[in-house]
Amino acid sequence: MSPINLSRRGVLKGAGVLMLGVHLPGVVAHSAAAGGNSIVINAWLKISTDTTTVLVASSELGQGVFTALPMLVAEELGVDWKNIRVEMAPYDPVYANPLLGAMRTGGSTSVRAFFLPLRRAGAAARLMMLVGASRIWRVPIEQLVAEDGIVTHAASDRRASYGALAQLASRQKVPADPPLRERNRWTVIGKSLPRLDIPAKVKGDAVFGIDIRLPGQTYAAIRHCPVFGGSLSKLDESALKPRGGAYPTGIIAVVSLKDAVAVVADSWWQARSALGKLVITWKEGVNANITSNSFDSVLGRDLDSKDPKAIAVNRGDVDLALKGAYKIVESVYRQPFLAHATLEPMNCTANVTPNSCELWVPTQDQSAYCKILPDLLGLGPDQIKINTSFVGGSFGRRLESDFGVEAALLSKAVGRPVQLIWSREEDMRHDFYRPASLTRAMVGLDSSGYPVGWIYRIAAPSVLARVSPDSVRGGLDAGAVAGISDQPYGFSAVRVEYVRSQTGIPVGFWRSNGHAPNAFAMESLIDEAAFALSRDPCRFRRALLTKSPRALAVLNKAAELAGWDEPLAEVLEARRGRGIAFHEAFGSAVAEVVEVTVFADGRLKLDRVVGVIDCGTTVNPDIVAAQLEGAILFGLSAALTGRITVDNGRVVQGNFNDYPLLTLAEAPRLVVHVMASDGPPGGVSEAGVPPIAPALTNAIFTATGRRLRALPIAGQDIRSL
Amino acid sequence: MVELSVNDRTVKVDVAPDTPLLWLLRDHLGLTGTKFGCGSGLCGACSVLINGAVARACSVPCSTLDGAKVTTIEGLIAAPDSVVTGVTEAWIAEQVPQCGYCTPGMVVSAVALLRKMPHPAEPAIAEAMTNLCRCGTYDRVRKAISRAAVSS
Numbered sequence: 001m002s003p004i005n006l007s008r009r010g011v012l013k014g015a016g017v018l019m020l021g022v023h024l025p026g027v028v029a030h031s032a033a034a035g036g037n038s039i040v041i042n043a044w045l046k047i048s049t050d051t052t053t054v055l056v057a058s059s060e061l062g063q064g065v066f067t068a069l070p071m072l073v074a075e076e077l078g079v080d081w082k083n084i085r086v087e088m089a090p091y092d093p094v095y096a097n098p099l100l101g102a103m104r105t106g107g108s109t110s111v112r113a114f115f116l117p118l119r120r121a122g123a124a125a126r127l128m129m130l131v132g133a134s135r136i137w138r139v140p141i142e143q144l145v146a147e148d149g150i151v152t153h154a155a156s157d158r159r160a161s162y163g164a165l166a167q168l169a170s171r172q173k174v175p176a177d178p179p180l181r182e183r184n185r186w187t188v189i190g191k192s193l194p195r196l197d198i199p200a201k202v203k204g205d206a207v208f209g210i211d212i213r214l215p216g217q218t219y220a221a222i223r224h225c226p227v228f229g230g231s232l233s234k235l236d237e238s239a240l241k242p243r244g245g246a247y248p249t250g251i252i253a254v255v256s257l258k259d260a261v262a263v264v265a266d267s268w269w270q271a272r273s274a275l276g277k278l279v280i281t282w283k284e285g286v287n288a289n290i291t292s293n294s295f296d297s298v299l300g301r302d303l304d305s306k307d308p309k310a311i312a313v314n315r316g317d318v319d320l321a322l323k324g325a326y327k328i329v330e331s332v333y334r335q336p337f338l339a340h341a342t343l344e345p346m347n348c349t350a351n352v353t354p355n356s357c358e359l360w361v362p363t364q365d366q367s368a369y370c371k372i373l374p375d376l377l378g379l380g381p382d383q384i385k386i387n388t389s390f391v392g393g394s395f396g397r398r399l400e401s402d403f404g405v406e407a408a409l410l411s412k413a414v415g416r417p418v419q420l421i422w423s424r425e426e427d428m429r430h431d432f433y434r435p436a437s438l439t440r441a442m443v444g445l446d447s448s449g450y451p452v453g454w455i456y457r458i459a460a461p462s463v464l465a466r467v468s469p470d471s472v473r474g475g476l477d478a479g480a481v482a483g484i485s486d487q488p489y490g491f492s493a494v495r496v497e498y499v500r501s502q503t504g505i506p507v508g509f510w511r512s513n514g515h516a517p518n519a520f521a522m523e524s525l526i527d528e529a530a531f532a533l534s535r536d537p538c539r540f541r542r543a544l545l546t547k548s549p550r551a552l553a554v555l556n557k558a559a560e561l562a563g564w565d566e567p568l569a570e571v572l573e574a575r576r577g578r579g580i581a582f583h584e585a586f587g588s589a590v591a592e593v594v595e596v597t598v599f600a601d602g603r604l605k606l607d608r609v610v611g612v613i614d615c616g617t618t619v620n621p622d623i624v625a626a627q628l629e630g631a632i633l634f635g636l637s638a639a640l641t642g643r644i645t646v647d648n649g650r651v652v653q654g655n656f657n658d659y660p661l662l663t664l665a666e667a668p669r670l671v672v673h674v675m676a677s678d679g680p681p682g683g684v685s686e687a688g689v690p691p692i693a694p695a696l697t698n699a700i701f702t703a704t705g706r707r708l709r710a711l712p713i714a715g716q717d718i719r720s721l
Numbered sequence: 722m723v724e725l726s727v728n729d730r731t732v733k734v735d736v737a738p739d740t741p742l743l744w745l746l747r748d749h750l751g752l753t754g755t756k757f758g759c760g761s762g763l764c765g766a767c768s769v770l771i772n773g774a775v776a777r778a779c780s781v782p783c784s785t786l787d788g789a790k791v792t793t794i795e796g797l798i799a800a801p802d803s804v805v806t807g808v809t810e811a812w813i814a815e816q817v818p819q820c821g822y823c824t825p826g827m828v829v830s831a832v833a834l835l836r837k838m839p840h841p842a843e844p845a846i847a848e849a850m851t852n853l854c855r856c857g858t859y860d861r862v863r864k865a866i867s868r869a870a871v872s873s
Contacts (some may be wrong), residue, residue: 062818195818202813204754269736269744343756343853344758393820393855394820424758627819633859634857637857655761657763667857
């Protein structure tokens with residue numbers, strides 16, 4: 001049987017057409033025939049003679065979806081993992097993440113969203129193989145076995161590979177509700193299979209956004225108005241065209257955008273060099289005078305305002321509870337704006353013609369482009385094609401489409417494919433920053449040390465007010481107060497208040513969003529409460545978590561792995577300390593223990609971090625472990641040195657010299673543990689970030705007696721008291 | 722006009738003298754394994770070997786490279802010695818990369834280190850591996866280098 005040819009376009013078209021009337025993606029047969037040489041079984045699967053290709057609808061940002069998601073299909077399909085290939089799905093509504101309602105990668109949802117749809121897709125395909133074989137062999141389906149990519153009829157000693165059966169299978173009716181394997185029969189889910197993307201990444205073959213090469217491609221460098229909200233006023237190109245004539249060789253065009261100027265050239269360095277010769281005057285606008293001091297005072301004023309804009313949670317009579325408290329512990333915590341600083345700077349390659357627009361882009365949000373570009377370019381939705389490259393770090397930054405839209409506008413302007421690459425400085429100074437915040441947190445304790453009432457007030461700019469204004473009701477940004485009142489501590493009386501601060505700084509989603517700042521305030525406060533009562537901070541938390549066996553198990557495991565009750569070895573001329581913190585987010589529970597040495601001169605050394613996660617059912621434990629390791633270091637980098645400041649309306653930091661990232665020399669040794677669980681899958685990539693900053697500052701407190709209530713740590717005196 | 726050797730091939734190029742080696746490799750020679758991260762020699766994503774020593778291609782102007790021998794990640798992979806094989810196998814065995822953007826530069830730096838010092842202790846690893854990894858894979862990088870050191 002010769003396979004039908006199918007091009008990528010054909011695959012997409014087939015999947016899209018056939019999805020009509022089907023609610024969940026992944027259960028479609030009958031493929032449209034076109035070029036190529038594998039059979040499309042459904043939107044998620046293509047089978048050729050010897051390989052099975054799984055289409056993945058989440059961008060590979062480093063979090064391992066190119067392996068974890070194919071594992072779900074492979075489990076149910078019954079194929080040899082060696083023969084699995086992975087391909088990024090093109091943009092199509094059929095590939096929408098069911099939890100996000102769009103083709104988008106975020107919120108640590110990929111495994112949670114696709115856990116059932118992809119298993120169903122695999123199970124449906126396997127059943128269709130069996131039905132196909134039973135028809136041609138005229139034997140009852142019950143006598144057939146499908147395993148390792150082969151259907152076998154033992155009685156007649158007949159065998160056929162999935163590749164050979166694929167075409168026939170694709171013509172079978174799609175089973176509406178194919179049976180899924182019982183957990184105790186899983187052979188793929190739960191295994192630490194090596195990631196499929198790693199060999200190419202090690203060899204330098206993996207194609208990131210900036211590696212796209214198209215025939216006739218040009219390169220663009222860009223400079224934005226240094227002040228947020230400003231615009232282009234005047235552009236003087238005379239230095240680039242000395243005698244008023246043509247551009248020098250290699251320079252194709254200078255393009256003015258509303259708030260930026262770009263040079264398009266034969267190579268990026270030519271574009272960048274030419275950009276430096278332009279004399280640009282900006283209309284700086286209302287934000288021209290803002291400084292970090294000015295928004296510090298805005299946050300301070302908002303925190304103290306008598307009339308909070310929004311009450312997020314008001315449970316029990318918190319005022320009464322605090323009035324009767326034996327002890328009240330209260331603190332204010334200050335946290336800075338943070339940049340994403342992905343290692344691959346923002347970039348996009350666009351090819352816009354009068355009747356089409358195709359992007360090659362490292363993005364977390366394919367759907368956004370399909371919403372924005374048709375109107376912007378005067379094209380129909382069908383004329384937009386989005387290809388997703390490997391993504392060199394994301395952390396929420398690439399949920400934004402600013403850079404991709406710019407690339408499309410540039411390509412339209414010059415009528416050629418354009419690869420726009422932002423310089424590191426543009427990337428650092430034109431981010432959508434993690435909001436700065438000021439939090440006042442208060443806990444009332446009874447005489448036995450039990451918390452009887454909690455009050456939190458957070459003043460911070462709102463991310464949701466910009467990206468999803470409809471979701472902000474009564475002035476409440478639910479993301480800004482995430483992870484406070486729903487922690488498994490005893491919260492019989494709690495009030496959470498939010499004040500939206502206006503600072504003029506664009507803010508956006510940043511790995512774990514509101515959870516990180518809220519966990520810092522909360523887990524610092526709990527530590528302060530423990531010490532106020534002269535209690536061990538681990539045992540104190542343990543006492544509060546007795547009603548949540550899962551949280552307690554995670555905390556206990558971290559304490560056990562850290563040897564919490566064993567004293568740390570002493571170091572000359574230095575103090576050592578351990579700190580612990582716990583946080584639940586994205587459906588997962590995480591505890592982390594940090595061990596530090598603080599030298600007499602105030603130098604800090606991170607010795608070791610223990611991290612434990614319960615993320616329910618685990619698809620690939622080693623990927624979970626790697627994500628926890630990464631989240632720990634990502635959070636440490638922010639806690640130690642992360643801070644974006646503004647002067648004269650301009651972001652001060654520009655590169656890794658003044659926005660330093662954690663280095664290998666500074667990185668602690670890591671011990672991570674993934675709890676075995678048969679609970680529903682939880683989110684992973686972000687869940688490890690929130691506890692790390694408070695675990696670190698709690699450790700510094702233990703070592704030195706200094707309670708750090710502001711981040712970052714850099715610049716603060718941490719010499720032992 | 723600059724004449725240099727890139728991955729054992731002689732290359733003659735006519736680019737502005739201040740053009741950094743990084744952009745010569747990426748935009749003129751089509752060698753995209755060497756990455757752009759910071760443009761200021763701070764992150765190491767563009768690490769290559771120049772005359773056997775590790776260098777940051779974003780900060781080396783082509784005008785200084787007449788007669789130089791440049792090896793990129795592509796060159797290492799195309800003609801691997803036992804150190805290169807040891808490093809790439811160790812990177813896979815330890816499942817080091819996440820986003821993978823820093824990886825080619827990390828591999829080049831690790832190869833340079835192990836060629837110079839076949840069994841580096843932790844302080845030597847920390848001193849040599851100054852490449853930035855935003856995903857936080859450093860603990861695995863250390864393990865991979867130790868593994869490669871043992872295997873070679």
